[in-house]
Amino acid sequence: MTFSLDDLPIREDLRGMKPYGAPQAALPVALNVNENTHPVPAEVAGDILDAVALALQDVNRYPDREFTGLREAFAGYLGHGLTRENIWAGNGSNEVLQHVLQAFAGPGRTAFSFAPTYSMYPLLTRGTGAQWIAGSRDHDYTVTPESAAAQIAEVQPDVVFLCAPNNPTGTPMSLEVIEAAYEASPGIVIVDEAYQEFAPRDTASAITLLPGRERLAVSRTMSKAFAFAGARVGYLAADPALIDALRLVRLPYHLSALTQAAATAALAHADVMLGMVDEIVAQRDRISATVEALGYRAHESWTNFVLFGGVDDPAATWQALYDRGVLIRDIGIPHHLRVTAGTEAETSAFLDALASLESGV
Structure with missing residues (x-):
């Protein structure tokens, strides 16, 4: 006998959904x-292999639950006075975004972004039991500060995703839009900078907006510019209080010792990568x-x-x-x-x- 999802007691809000693929x-x-x-690059791959081999010597033990060395490496890479207390990481930026939703969204709450945008946002949102609400962009896929503020003020979402630059359109988003969205939002605003390294070199990151904004977070990934998609490493910068909230929902020892070693070694060669x-x-x-x-x-x-x-x-x-x-x-x-x-x-x-x-x- 062959069974389907409809034969299982799956959550009603997941019925009919399609997985990312x-x-x-x-x-x-x-x-x-x-x-x-x-x-x-070969010279970087060699150092990564050495770091992983060293980590294997203690693989019978649980890894550093706080992935301290990796957080310090990310803080050093991002700069702007950030310390390890400002940094979080996960198995790809999708897991980091999921942590944010688990901590600040969930049943009875809402998440919002301007469509079209990254297709995982609604999937992650619904997976945590929250309601997804899609806003709109102009015909050229841009968003103005005025439009961003008006749409967010009307919806009053608990979590706002700002993909900057945007996927799948490639559209840049100005810091003025991010500031307007933050001021209009009652909840968490997360700026997804997965592609920031491909923006013009003189473009300021949303990381410059973090001081004094405890509800703002900026996520990045090693999958794109760092050629590390197979390693699954994403990270986030925010106020230490927001980082503490993410600790409440993460699984214990969620970043393996091998992942920590590989990512730290790669970051040591950021200029080459x-x-x-x-x-x-x-x-x-x-x-x-x-x-x-x-x-x-x-x-x-x-x-x-x-x-x-x-x-x-x-x-x-x-x-x-x-x-x-x-x-x-x-x-x-x-x-x-x-x-x-x-x-x-x-x-x-x-x-x-x-x-x-x-x-x-």
Whole structure:
């Protein structure tokens, strides 16, 4: 006898929900989930292996529950006078965001963001029993301070997610918008800066807004700029009081000794790891210019991907690229597709494949 979810006593608010699931396929060029497609440099990989080997000597013991060394390393990387007391981390930034929701949302509470935005926000929200409320963006996917404040004041959410720059559109968000959102919000405001390292170098981070704002948090990830997606490490900066709240909901020893060792070793080589960012940005801008030349519309992007519109049939275009060995993402925005900026060779393969569709090759 075969059973389905409907045969189980699952929570009613989870019935009908779909899990997150970007396609995973063994294609020559995979540019669909915004990974850093560059491998970890050999000299850094060697130090990471040494650190993990050393950690293995004590793997029979529980790891440092407070992951003190890693928090100090993150504080040093972020700067701005932060200390380890301002830092939290988890197995990917999704777990960090889940901790925030577990502590400040939950049944009878609400979480909010401006759609379209990162698809995990509503999934994480509903998974913690809270209600998801979607606001709106302008036609170019921007949000003004006035609009942000008005929408948040009307909804009065317990948690506000601000994806800056935004996924899946790549749109930047100004500090003025973040300040307006914070002032209008009665609850926690979390700025998701997963792609901050790909923004222009002179762009100020929301971390500069933390002093005096005990309800503000800024999350980051090592998955993108640090080419560490497989290691699953995300982190957050906030007032120490907010960090204390997250301790109430985390699982004991949630970061393994091996994860702590690998991430700390990688952070020690931040300059080398981030050396890939300039090349990725160059390929991103190359994609934008070329898809425009092919007759599509590339939206402004401060990330490692490009959302482009003017696609008559996104499903057909996606399939045609797939058939040519190139995997990109249909994120559900009508007449749009999204592609990650990969290496120069991967970018060329995508652009050549896209151009071949236009020529009928």
